[in-house]
Structure formats: structure tokens, C-alpha cells
Amino acid sequence: MLAPTITVNGSAGTLSGVDPSTTALDWLRSRGLTGAKEGCAEGECGACSIMVARPGDDGGTRWTAINACLVPAASLDGGEVVTAEGLGSPQSLHPVQHEMAVRGGSQCGYCTPGFICSMAAEYYRPDRMPVASADEHDHELDHEHGPNGFDLHSLSGNLCRCTGYRPIRDAAYALGEPDADDPFAGRCLAAPPALTSTRQEGPTGVYVRPTSLAAALDLYAAHPQAVLVAGSTDWGVEVNIRGARAPFAIGIDRLPELRTLDVGEDVIEIGAALTLSEIERRLDGRVPLLAKLFPQFASRLIRNGATIGGNLGTGSPIGDTPPALLALEAVIVLASTDGERDVPLADYFTGYRQTVKQPGELIRAIRVPLPLSGTTAFHKIAKRRFDDISSVAVGFALDVADGIVSRARIGLGGVAATPIRALATEAALEGQPWTADVARAAAAVLRQEGTPMDDHRASAAYRTATLGTALLKLHAETATPQEVGA
Ligand SMILES: Cc1cc2nc3c(=O)[nH]c(=O)nc-3n(C[C@H](O)[C@H](O)[C@H](O)COP(=O)(O)OP(=O)(O)OC[C@H]3O[C@@H](n4cnc5c(N)ncnc54)[C@H](O)[C@@H]3O)c2cc1C
Ligand code: FES
Ligand code: FES
Numbered sequence: 001m002l003a004p005t006i007t008v009n010g011s012a013g014t015l016s017g018v019d020p021s022t023t024a025l026d027w028l029r030s031r032g033l034t035g036a037k038e039g040c041a042e043g044e045c046g047a048c049s050i051m052v053a054r055p056g057d058d059g060g061t062r063w064t065a066i067n068a069c070l071v072p073a074a075s076l077d078g079g080e081v082v083t084a085e086g087l088g089s090p091q092s093l094h095p096v097q098h099e100m101a102v103r104g105g106s107q108c109g110y111c112t113p114g115f116i117c118s119m120a121a122e123y124y125r126p127d128r129m130p131v132a133s134a135d136e137h138d139h140e141l142d143h144e145h146g147p148n149g150f151d152l153h154s155l156s157g158n159l160c161r162c163t164g165y166r167p168i169r170d171a172a173y174a175l176g177e178p179d180a181d182d183p184f185a186g187r188c189l190a191a192p193p194a195l196t197s198t199r200q201e202g203p204t205g206v207y208v209r210p211t212s213l214a215a216a217l218d219l220y221a222a223h224p225q226a227v228l229v230a231g232s233t234d235w236g237v238e239v240n241i242r243g244a245r246a247p248f249a250i251g252i253d254r255l256p257e258l259r260t261l262d263v264g265e266d267v268i269e270i271g272a273a274l275t276l277s278e279i280e281r282r283l284d285g286r287v288p289l290l291a292k293l294f295p296q297f298a299s300r301l302i303r304n305g306a307t308i309g310g311n312l313g314t315g316s317p318i319g320d321t322p323p324a325l326l327a328l329e330a331v332i333v334l335a336s337t338d339g340e341r342d343v344p345l346a347d348y349f350t351g352y353r354q355t356v357k358q359p360g361e362l363i364r365a366i367r368v369p370l371p372l373s374g375t376t377a378f379h380k381i382a383k384r385r386f387d388d389i390s391s392v393a394v395g396f397a398l399d400v401a402d403g404i405v406s407r408a409r410i411g412l413g414g415v416a417a418t419p420i421r422a423l424a425t426e427a428a429l430e431g432q433p434w435t436a437d438v439a440r441a442a443a444a445v446l447r448q449e450g451t452p453m454d455d456h457r458a459s460a461a462y463r464t465a466t467l468g469t470a471l472l473k474l475h476a477e478t479a480t481p482q483e484v485g486a
């Protein structure tokens with residue numbers, strides 16, 4: 001195994017001696033790169049944002065902004081990192097830095113290097129296209145995209161307490177295209193950093209990242225208590241806020257066998273180590289229910305790290321993918337040295353943060369059967385519109401043929417110790433006409449599903465009320481005006 005290496009701002013260096021619990025943020029700052037800041041240490045503020053070179057969709061490289069506070073520095077072995085310092089210098093500002101400076105996008109400056117990195121990743125997004133319209137005011141109709149195609153959601157994980165955001169938006173919308181000789185744009189044309197196997201030992205434990213699924217499963221069989229680390233958006237919070245340490249951690253984020261996405265005739269198979277951003281891009285709306293879920297899941301910064309396998313691996317009752325995947329009747333593919341087994345997601349959760357997963361088993365993929373239902377929705381009730389965990393989440397997948405609900409699948413999160421199917425509501429809908437009366441009657445059944453609790457996110461009564469409202473909303477959005485009024 002080669003000594004761990006990393007390229008930071010174009011200079012190659014070594015990661016030797018870094019402890020597995022040391023975050024990328026702490027490691028960069030210890031090297032004097034203090035632009036990236038710690039605001040929260042739990043993925044909420046974006047002050048720590050950096051850019052990493054990730055595989056693009058076309059064999060090239062994509063600059064991707066992530067939260068440096070959440071990922072172990074060891075996981076960057078073999079990678080390329082760019083911080084705000086590497087983008088430009090006071091004598092030669094990067095276009096993003098220039099626009100932020102001249103438009104008042106920075107006041108106290110604490111958040112600025114993080115904004116700069118998120119903004120630069122969006123600046124280099126390959127499919128960012130200026131809007132075609134000749135009318136410069138047209139973009140005002142869409143409050144989330146600039147005339148230059150800049151997607152404001154790319155900044156949804158960055159907080160600023162000084163500027164009020166308007167100057168930051170002005171800077172983002174003023175950006176042009178990268179110059180022909182822009183080195184960061186040029187880097188995107190070449191292959192991404194190669195996959196390297198990693199082993200880092202430090203005072204708190206060992207971090208190992210194999211390069212094949214077989215090697216990972218052998219390691220996991222030998223160390224069944226090991227922590228699997230994928231995007232580290234959950235694990236990083238455990239490390240920073242709850243002081244968790246892994247005596248043995250296995251990095252699975254780059255395993256090629258966990259990073260495929262296949263669309264077949266009968267099934268779509270999604271690799272467990274694909275990030276939500278990658279799945280969103282690769283599916284490109286192919287699964288409308290998931291397309292409705294993705295923008296509501298955390299922030300772009302988190303979605304750039306968070307994997308779908310990690311969301312199911314936590315066993316959380318308030319993860320956002322389970323309600324949608326339950327409605328889609330998804331199947332989880334579990335892999336171990338004994339081989340693979342398929343488990344319907346409805347049978348996967350066994351109790352609060354408990355699953356059927358056995359020691360030494362990991363999630364290799366998630367399968368979504370085809371064809372998909374025609375009427376789908378994802379309702380997330382949270383305290384903030386973006387970048388918040390659900391109080392309640394509901395995934396709907398209904399087949400409505402000739403005005404009759406021929407099939408109904410409904411997944412719920414946040415109303416029981418595990419994500420659940422709303423079986424009684426499904427039965428109340430199936431075979432019935434999709435009318436306001438039927439929706440009202442079924443909404444009353446839906447309010448009785450689960451065993452909601454009072455907690456700091458919501459009261460049980462509020463959770464119950466939102467369940468019924470979700471079905472009425474679905475009906476109002478999908479039925480004809482006459483049916484809604486009936
Ligand atoms: C600021 C913030 C906002 C968030 N917002 C949301 C939100 O809106 N909705 C939501 O659902 N979640 C949210 N999360 C939680 C988190 O981002 C997700 O659960 C994410 O999908 C976890 O994926 P990961 O790859 O980062 O997992 P990791 O942190 O790497 O791992 C999480 C757990 O899953 C296990 N694991 C990982 N991969 C596998 C696998 N392939 N097989 C078996 N076990 C595995 C790990 O061992 C670990 O126990 C948020 C987190 C933060 C920090
Ligand atoms: S320090 Fe706040 S997101 Fe990392
Ligand atoms: S400029 Fe002060 S926090 Fe953003």
C-alpha cells in the first residue's frame with residue numbers, strides 16, 4: 001500500500017500520520033489553510049465548504065463542493081482538493097471572488113470562503129447554461145436561477161448572518177463563463193483521481209478503504225463491529241458532536257460495485273454508494289417520486305456527500321428516502337462474504353434504528369421495480385423549507401385508471417419507530433374512484449396510521465394532522481377541478 005497522498009490547491013502532499021477521526025477541515029486548517037472555517041461542525045452552515053475532484057458523468061472530472069467538517073481527512077487519500085486560497089489570490093482574484101468582492105457579498109467574511117467554494121463548483125457545473133431568452137428580466141420569473149443559469153440551490157447549505165444574501169445572489173448571477181484557459185475548467189476534461197486503497201492508523205483507530213467489494217466484505221467479516229463510512233454526513237456528526245470514535249472504520253464510498261446505476265426493463269438498480277446528487281443527475285427525472293424528493297433532502301452540500309445506502313444504513317425513522325422507496329416497493333440488496341440476498345424495504349426495518357442487516361452485511365444496491373405508478377408525490381413536513389430533517393414525510397405512488405385507484409402504495413416516516421407502509425389507507429383507496437369524498441375518507445384512515453410521538457420537532461397531534469392533509473393535497477393537485485370540488 002502506497003503512502004497516503006493528497007493534492008491540495010495543485011500541490012501534492014502526504015496525509016501520513018493523520019488520525020482517522022481528524023476531519024478534513026481540521027487537517028486543512030492545521031496546514032495553514034484557514035479560509036475554511038468551523039461554524040457548526042455538523043453540516044448546517046457551509047463555512048467549511050471546499051471543492052473536491054469527483055468523477056463526472058462523462059468520464060471527466062466534476063468539481064464538487066462538500067462540507068469539510070464532516071469527512072475524515074483520511075478519506076481524501078488520492079484525491080484533489082481546492083480551498084478558497086487555491087482558487088485565486090489577492091493579486092489575482094478568481095471570477096467568483098471578484099464578483100463577491102465588488103458586489104458586497106462579503107462583510108465580516110466568516111462565511112465567505114465557504115460561499116466561494118460552493119459558488120465556484122456551480123460556476124464550473126458542466127450543464128450550467130445561460131437562459132436562452134433575450135429579455136434580461138425573464139429570469140425574475142424564476143427566483144432560483146440567474147440569467148447565467150446559476151442555480152441558487154447550490155448555495156442552500158451556506159449561511160451568512162451579515163449580508164442578507166442579496167449581494168451574494170447578485171455576485172452569483174453576474175458570473176460569466178470560465179475562460180478558455182481556466183485551469184479548473186481544464187481539469188474537468190481529464191479523468192478523475194484514480195481509486196487508491198488506503199490504510200491510516202492513528203491514536204483513535206484505523207481507517208481502511210479497499211478498492212473492491214470482495215476485499216471490503218472480507219474486512220467486514222473479519223471486523224463485524226467496524227463502522228462503514230460512506231459520505232460521512234451522519235458519521236461526521238457523530239464524531240464531532242457526540243465524540244464517537246471508530247476503532248476500525250471501513251471506507252466504502254468509492255467501491256466501484258456500489259457506484260453503478262442500471263436502468264433495465266423490469267428494474268432500476270441504484271448503487272448504495274452513489275450520492276444523492278449523482279443519483280439525481282443520472283436518473284434525470286426517470287423516477288418522478290425520487291425527483292420530487294431530492295430537492296427537499298438537506299442542502300446541495302450535503303447531497304453531494306450523502307449516499308442512498310447511508311440513508312438506509314442509519315435505520316433512522318426520519319430518513320427521507322425510506323418513505324419514497326417504500327411507496328416504490330423498493331428492494332434492498334444486502335451483500336456479505338456468504339453472497340447476496342434481496343430484502344423488500346418493507347421488511348428491512350425491525351425496530352428503532354434496528355434492521356435485518358446481519359454483522360458483516362452491507363447494502364450493495366437498492367432496486368426499484370418497473371413500471372412506475374403514474375401518480376406520485378413526496379410530502380416533507382419540516383420546520384424549514386430546505387436543509388432540515390423531516391418531522392413527517394409521506395411518499396405516495398398511486399395507479400389511477402379510468403378514474404379508479406387500481407393500486408396505492410404509501411410510505412410514511414416520522415410517525416413510528418421505523419418507516420412504515422400505510423397499509424390501511426392503501427386498502428381504503430384501492431378499487432375506489434379517485435374523488436374528493438374517497439380522498440377525505442382515506443385521509444381519516446391515514447390520520448390513524450402509525451404511533452406518532454411528541455418530540456422537539458413536532459407534537460404527535462401535529463404529525464397526525466399533517467398525514468391527513470398530505471392525502472387531501474395530493475388529491476387537490478392531481479384530480480380535475482370538478483373532482484376536487486365534488
Ligand atoms: C446538515 C444535515 C442535514 C441533513 N438532512 C437530511 C435530510 O433532509 N433528510 C435525510 O434523510 N437525512 C438528512 N441528513 C442525514 C444524512 O445526510 C443522511 O442520512 C445520508 O444519506 C447519510 O449518508 P452518508 O453516506 O453520509 O452516510 P454515513 O454517514 O457515511 O453513514 C451513516 C450510517 O450508515 C452506515 N452505512 C453507510 N453506507 C452503508 C451501506 N452501504 N451499507 C450499510 N450501512 C451503511 C454507516 O455505517 C453509518 O452507520 C442530514 C445530515 C446533515 C448533517
Ligand atoms: S462547519 Fe458548519 S457546515 Fe461545516
Ligand atoms: S459576511 Fe459575515 S457571516 Fe457572511
